[in-house]
Amino acid sequence: MKNTQQQTPAGYMTDAQGRLVPVEMVKEIDLERDALVREIVERALGLSKRLAEFKTQAMGDIGAFVELSAEKYGARVGGSKGNVQISTFDGEYKVRRDIAETLQFDERLQAAKALIDECLHEWTEGAGPEIRMLINDAFQVDKQGNINTNRVLGLRRLAITHTKWQQAMQAISDSLQVSGSKAYLRIYKRQHDGSYRQVNLDLASL
Numbered sequence: 001m002k003n004t005q006q007q008t009p010a011g012y013m014t015d016a017q018g019r020l021v022p023v024e025m026v027k028e029i030d031l032e033r034d035a036l037v038r039e040i041v042e043r044a045l046g047l048s049k050r051l052a053e054f055k056t057q058a059m060g061d062i063g064a065f066v067e068l069s070a071e072k073y074g075a076r077v078g079g080s081k082g083n084v085q086i087s088t089f090d091g092e093y094k095v096r097r098d099i100a101e102t103l104q105f106d107e108r109l110q111a112a113k114a115l116i117d118e119c120l121h122e123w124t125e126g127a128g129p130e131i132r133m134l135i136n137d138a139f140q141v142d143k144q145g146n147i148n149t150n151r152v153l154g155l156r157r158l159a160i161t162h163t164k165w166q167q168a169m170q171a172i173s174d175s176l177q178v179s180g181s182k183a184y185l186r187i188y189k190r191q192h193d194g195s196y197r198q199v200n201l202d203l204a205s206l
Contacts, residue, residue: 099182099183100183103179104176105149105152105172105175111168113168116135119162138155156173
């Protein structure tokens with residue numbers, strides 16, 4: 001959210017178009033609306049900061065506990081990779097640290113696409129429209145220019161033994177790279193029926 005208060009001279013307010021408007025020219029209801037929104041946003045920003053601090057501390061505590069547990073067996077663990085679940089003694093609560101890796105393809109994906117195109121050209125009569133549609137859909141890009149990783153990897157499940165196709169599948173596997181990872185913290189409470197319900201920290205779904 002852009003803060004215009006610092007650039008606004010005393011006795012003025014900045015409107016949505018960036019124009020300076022004398023306060024006495026602003027309607028009372030607009031002043032009250034502005035004050036209400038700023039109050040809510042200020043509290044929300046504070047809450048967001050506390051949630052971020054809570055996640056950072058909780059992740060650090062989990063990592064430290066994993067190392068402590070490993071030391072009991074004379075083992076050393078490094079980094080924060082890997083999913084971890086820890087529970088209370090009575091099983092009422094459990095905490096999960098999940099690490100999700102972001103995958104992307106490098107330039108070798110273009111070689112795979114070229115090999116697949118050669119296969120389709122050779123199978124002009126034998127390749128049904130369903131396979132063509134599946135392949136074309138797999139290599140489509142979204143609005144950000146990204147290719148859907150799962151769709152491309154799904155091509156490897158097709159039972160096609162053609163040598164050139166297998167080369168293409170190998171090129172797809174070789175082109176897959178880990179571009180980053182993100183840690184998720186999930187907390188669960190056991191319900192009366194024995195199932196676990198996630199403690200909701202998402203404001204939008206409360």
